[in-house]
Amino acid sequence: MAERPYTLLSCCMSLDGYIDDAGQDRLLLSNGPDFERVDAVRASCDAIMVGAATIRADNPRLLVRSRALAGERTARGLPGSPVKVTVTGAGRLDPEANFFADDGAQKLVYCASECAPAMSLALGGAATVVDAGSPVRMAAVSEDLHGRGIRRLMVEGGSQVHTQFLAGGLADELQLVVAPFFVGDSRAPRLVGDAAFPWNPGRHARLVETLPLGNAVLLRYALSDRFDGAKGQEPSAAGR
Secondary structure (H helix, E strand, O other), rough: OOOOOOOEEEEEEEOEEOOOOOOOOOOOOHHHHHHHHHHHHHHHEEEEEEEEEHHHOOOOOOOHHHHHHHHHHOOOOOOOOOOEEEEEOOOOOOOOOHHOOOOOOOEEEEEEEHHHHHHOOOOOHOOOOOOOOOOOOHHHHHHHHHHOOOOOEEEEOOOEEEHHHOOOOOOEEEEEEEEEOOOOOOOOOOOOOOOOOEEOOOOOEEEEEEEEOOEEEEEEEEEOOOOOOOOOOOOOOHHO
16 A cells, blocks of 8 residues: 555634635634644644645635744754645636745645646746646545655645545544534535535544644544554654
């Protein structure tokens, strides 16, 4: 069996399971303590992945914000922020998005075969475009990332990406923060879409930690036998 990175999924959802609302502006589900926690998790990873839809909707920078944490990485000979990774089946990515900013972080774009040449031309030197076949399969993406030295991968969404990792049994850990309010709109995106998941009424995910974050709460689940106890972490590539 091909190797893949230790993979943790990170997400924040409302009490009724939504990761956003149906409006144009991004809904803030997280809070200050959680932003700090997520920043530390980012700093511990070799790469951060989001789907192309998340780039279009939220325009995230995906950088380590804390100067101290970024400094610890550079002291170990690493860039201040992890490699940024996205996946696209249609190639609808804006080269001016924050993801592609000249910020010192390496960028990888896994693209379906039919749009890879055009995507490579559009992005120029802003990112490395990888022909990921058609359709793009997360198992193959994970294996390729491992081949590029990624040993710890953080997946920050969105719904389609989380669904594929979970349904494919490719996640080792889920860090789920529940915000203290409801969205109440079925047009809004949920944590995952329809799929046959390995964790179901007959096979439960194992809860390993709960952590209050103000009025929100972190629920941390072990999803594979690679979960390594209290930390739920494997050493980064630089730490081996």
